Amino acid sequence: MTARIGAALLAGIWAMAADPAQATGALDGDAPVAHTILDFSDLDGWAADDHSAALDAFLVTCRDLNDPDWTALCAAAEDHRDVARNFFELFFRPVLITEGSAEALFTGYFEPELDGAPHASPRFRYPIYRMPPEAEAAxxxxxxxxxxxxxxxxxxxxxxxxxxxxxxLFFLQIQGSGRIRFPDGRVVRVGYGGANGHEYKSVGQELVRRGMFEAHEVSAGTIKEWVRTHPTKGEELLLHNPSYVFFREVSEVPADRGPLGAMNRSVTPRRSVAVDPAYTPLGAPVWVEKDGGVPMRRLMIAQDTGSAIKGAQRADIFVGTGDEAGATAGTFRDAGRMVVLLPIQRAYALLPELLE
Structure with missing residues (x-):
């Protein structure tokens, strides 16, 4: 850490009170938004986490942040690889952002891997399309x-x-990215390339509406099995969703790295999370306390977004690539708490702005 960076950030640290503070405001006329500044001792399991893994994920995208606060922190991070926990505790404050009475919801997503080919054949009959120009303009x-x-x-x-x-292919469109493995062993990675502009309609909710399942029974696995067991009705069910996603080839990303997130950098399994950027800045560290079948107490980085990820306490955890990751991600629908780590001077700056 250079003296210039240290002096600027430490001055803000010593000037701040240690007790948790709270302020409320509103976002675009919606439910009131509350910002509660916590201490690291308030984070369940904080001391036991692998902070070095979180710092590595942070460094993947922090260099792309142009704001001076984040630029200084990114430079400091390079000098704190061996003391990652100290880095986060020294330069950040945990901020709990809540929106009215909305409860936290954690889901999981993954990168599918499909069997495919570069050309159509009797086996490979379903195309993955690029976005046509007229769709881009509409x-x-x-x-x-x-x-x-x-x-x-x-x-x-x-x-x-x-x-x-x-x-x-339908679920590839829901995930927004994936890998296509050709018969000769080559792999083509595809990423989100645009959509047709129609609102997404859940086929799972439609199955519940038709009385096929109870809400708690619906998952990606049950939907896939039902569609395959009922091919004619299943095809019609998938058409219930008018939204259609187009792709682009992103094979420049090495096969051993994750798919590109919203920051156009590879996301890291179980260290990257998709958030609503209206509440959580992209690139920010996020402390996740998730319950359910796969409990987590882990520091992640907000490196992605999603059309269904809306709200201050809504997050989608990137689990990994392939069927095993998909099976695990499909079980995530859990309560808990998400706490955003903001640069210390920015965290406390929220209070006078909201209390005026």
Missing amino acids: EQWLSRREILSGSEMSGRGLEIAWVDDPVE
Whole structure:
């Protein structure tokens, strides 16, 4: 740590009171938003975590943050690899951000791996499309049903690859990224390339509405099994969701690294989390206390977003790549608490702004 960085940040530390403080405000006229400044001793399991792993994930994206507060912290992080816990405790304050009475919800996501080929064949019949120019220019383009039943996509060279399972392709669109493994062993990675502008409709909720399952019974696994067991009705069920996601090839990302998140950097299994950037700054460390079948007390980094991730206490944990990661991610739907680590001067700056 240079003297200049240390002096600037330490001056803010000694000037701040140690007791938790709280302020409330509102975000865009929604439920009141409360910011409660905590101490690290308030974080359940903090001392037992692997802070070095969190620091490594932080360094993946902190260099892309242009704000002076974060730039200084990123420079300091490089000098604290051997004392990662001290780095976070020295330069950050934990801030609990809540929105009205909304409870925390943690889900999981993963990077699927599909079997595919570079060309169509009797086995590989389902294309992964790039976004056509007219869809990019339209606020709302054709629906899923219109895309799959029409001829607008044919003969234009928009196919990145072809896969053998329409159900896995559907869930690839929900995840937004994945890897396609060709018969010769080559792997093509695809990432989110745009959407048709239609609102996402949950096929799981539709199965519940039809009386096929109780709400607690629905998961990615049960949906896949039902669709495959009822191919005609299953195809129609998937068309219930008019939203359609297009992809782009991102094979420049090494196979041993995670897919690109919203910050255009690889996300790290169980150290990266998708958040709502209206409440949590992208790139910020986030302390997760998640209960359920796979409890977690872990420092993660907010490196991704998602259309379904809305709210101050809503987060999606990146679990990893492949079927095993997918099975684990599908079990996540848990309560808990999320605490954002903000630069210490920025954390305390929230109070006078909100109390005026």
